[in-house]
Amino acid sequence: MIRPLKQSIQKFLESTALDIIGVLLVVGVSIALGFHNTVVNGLPIGWFSTIGAGVSMMVTRLVTKRNNIGNLIGLATAINSAVVDYYLGNEAAILTYPISFLGAGMSYLYWKRRPNRIPRKIDNIFFVNVGIAFVLATVLNYIGFTDFLNGPLGDNRSKFLVTSAITGITYSGILNTPRMYADTWASWQVYNILKLQQNILFGNVAYILKYTFYLFNAGLAWVVWHWIRKDEKNLEKA
16 A cells, blocks of 8 residues: 555656646746736846746756756756846845856766666765855855945845855755755755745745745655655665
């Protein structure tokens, strides 16, 4: 009974139907609400956000399936997200998103060397990466929100704190994704909650929808990746 249930849940998580639902959710509702028409400083940020949210959704879905194409596409979405966040008020985006770009590249190269792509259990390297992630996130965001140390945080303090926390969680996931830890999805769950708060603050409807779906996807992926890891471990013992 338990094994068929696990297989059904994994099949649902990795289904094309869930891909379609995710993309239609963020793109369809954003267009229905008219968010795609948002323009900031002459740039069609609404379209950048809406299309970027749809592509980012496919990146996450492919990574969920342990498909390395997702990491490759993630290189492009990192650039798009940096532009959108910067013009919607995240002044540190120009400093923080290059790490996301490099992380996607690292994941692509590491996963390419691991054709079986079996998730692994957390170890000391996982926690070292988390520590490095938060130090890096705090420093880069402080530099960005103080105009390269030319002034105080001032009214940007709340945005700095929220964005630093989000960036720290993001970098934790980015630095640990190459090693395919199953518990990286736990980091992404916290990230999704904080990102929802940030995009409510920035008023980005497309991304609010995207991260609501991500909460569901990451929770299910966390469970399924552990099942895959444990099943592989049991096969090795047999």
